[in-house]
Amino acid sequence: MRGYFASSIGVACATVLALSAPLPAAAAGGPGVHRPPATRPVTGATVPGSTQSFPLVPLNPDRAAGTAPEMGLAPQSVRSFSLVGVVWDDPATELHGHVQIRTRASGADRWSAWQDVETHNHGHGPDPVSGEGSSSRMRGSTAPLWVGDSDGVEVRVRAEADQVGGTRTPTLPDGLRVELVDPGAEPGQGALAPSSQADPVQRSDEDLPYGGTGADAIASAVEAGLASLNASMNASMFPAPSDETTNEADVDQAGEVRGGPSAAAKPFAAPRPRIVTRSGWGADESLRESGFVYTGSVKAAFVHHTASGNNYTCAQAPSVIRGIYRYHVVSSGWRDIGYNFLIDKCGNIYEGRAGGVDKPVMGAHTLGFNTNTTGIAVLGSFTSTAPSAAAVNSVAALTAWKLGLTGIDPRGTTYLTSGGGNLYPKGANVRLNVISGHRDGFATECPGKLLYGKLGSIRTAAARLQGR
Numbered sequence: 001m002r003g004y005f006a007s008s009i010g011v012a013c014a015t016v017l018a019l020s021a022p023l024p025a026a027a028a029g030g031p032g033v034h035r036p037p038a039t040r041p042v043t044g045a046t047v048p049g050s051t052q053s054f055p056l057v058p059l060n061p062d063r064a065a066g067t068a069p070e071m072g073l074a075p076q077s078v079r080s081f082s083l084v085g086v087v088w089d090d091p092a093t094e095l096h097g098h099v100q101i102r103t104r105a106s107g108a109d110r111w112s113a114w115q116d117v118e119t120h121n122h123g124h125g126p127d128p129v130s131g132e133g134s135s136s137r138m139r140g141s142t143a144p145l146w147v148g149d150s151d152g153v154e155v156r157v158r159a160e161a162d163q164v165g166g167t168r169t170p171t172l173p174d175g176l177r178v179e180l181v182d183p184g185a186e187p188g189q190g191a192l193a194p195s196s197q198a199d200p201v202q203r204s205d206e207d208l209p210y211g212g213t214g215a216d217a218i219a220s221a222v223e224a225g226l227a228s229l230n231a232s233m234n235a236s237m238f239p240a241p242s243d244e245t246t247n248e249a250d251v252d253q254a255g256e257v258r259g260g261p262s263a264a265a266k267p268f269a270a271p272r273p274r275i276v277t278r279s280g281w282g283a284d285e286s287l288r289e290s291g292f293v294y295t296g297s298v299k300a301a302f303v304h305h306t307a308s309g310n311n312y313t314c315a316q317a318p319s320v321i322r323g324i325y326r327y328h329v330v331s332s333g334w335r336d337i338g339y340n341f342l343i344d345k346c347g348n349i350y351e352g353r354a355g356g357v358d359k360p361v362m363g364a365h366t367l368g369f370n371t372n373t374t375g376i377a378v379l380g381s382f383t384s385t386a387p388s389a390a391a392v393n394s395v396a397a398l399t400a401w402k403l404g405l406t407g408i409d410p411r412g413t414t415y416l417t418s419g420g421g422n423l424y425p426k427g428a429n430v431r432l433n434v435i436s437g438h439r440d441g442f443a444t445e446c447p448g449k450l451l452y453g454k455l456g457s458i459r460t461a462a463a464r465l466q467g468r
Helices: 223-231 314-331 389-404 455-465
Strands: 050-055 070-088 097-105 115-117 145-159 177-182 300-305 341-343 349-351 373-378 413-417 429-433 435-437
Touching: 050 070, 050 314, 070 097, 070 115, 070 314, 115 145, 145 177, 145 314, 177 314, 300 389, 314 349, 341 389, 349 389, 373 389, 389 455, 429 435, 435 455
Parallel strands: 300 373, 300 435, 341 373
Antiparallel strands: 050 177, 070 145, 070 177, 097 115, 097 145, 341 349, 413 429
16 A cells, blocks of 8 residues: 655744734634534644634614625634635525625734625635535635734625616625634644644555655745745756655655656656645645545646735745635535645645645536646735746646646647536536636636736746647
8 A cells, every 4th residue: 555654844934914004902702613623533643723713793783775784793802813714604605795804913903904805706616516516514605815823803794786787685695704714833843744643544545645756855945945946946847757656755854746757758748846745735634535536637727816815925835725725624615625736926836635746636626627627726816916927937837747647738728518607507518728717617807817817828838848
């Protein structure tokens, strides 16, 4: 049986955001609902991280007839958290309205300005017809927002009035709650890094992750070091043997699998870029469901942005990913993080959903098109902010390798069968670019117009990396 080994990456944290707008001290709030991790037991020390959940209450209970309802949470002092989102009971219900949040940095007495939370998140997630999508654990959710280390929160949600001539009455979904996510300490900073010893679940060979052998180890780094690592990434990609047996020596101390299928193994294959593994960014493997779900093959890649904001450093990226992971699983009820891969602003690539970076793992990223695709999310929001060149280059390097595993030309098109959505009905045979944006498969702003505008150059660069 192939083993599953874990390691850790040490990163320096800079978690306090610059905040403004003084406000009177917040009233102390009652304890929120702490949803404990539920799926698989963990032996030994407790894996850090938590989720606080607070119900939202009407802010205008005496509103006049026809007035849009408002719900929210008064200023609350809470336990430390770094990522926030709003969830509700029915995953099939969309939140037609505006969500705003402001927070107080831990240990400070000043509050941030109001920040908008992306509400149009319905297109992210598992297909409704899948076992994951039909789970009773599923909830509707906004996109998560990264706010840095905070101990105070205030929330307001206002229903959106229907367009002129419309018939929809302004309403809000039932069961609105704000979720406050503490991503936990970094691996190697007093936290228990997930490991094979911390996972008592017995897996079959089909359940075990990918393999790969490697070359140089990458040391732990602060943001400047991570940025310089990306700058030399294309020059330091390593081919690797094609065997799929993972040995402990094959995974470096940064939790990074090095190398991949050799470019000489098949025409137009690209070398595997450096990928930080789940253990490298500190995934708590007790959160997700056991086992993996695979599709036939990867025929296309969908590019996303996480819409979680751009106020993070590259040293914080593992914390951001742990926060998104916990939000997807604990708050939204998915089986694992939705994206197959994530990329930070310094171009570092991270393994997302478990099951093997070189395997056709079914994700939960593009509703209706999770079958035979891979989902790549760039950490940040790119509607009005341009993605970094490092991130764009890494999308090209990753898609060149991933699509090259099956000889697919990144500049080409393919046909995918829709699982149902707001653009294409279930069963429709849809022709899409091999590298598409989320908005190509679902009516959404994702991946933001400024990242979407880079897809043409990404296709060209990926083809060049394949030797085309």
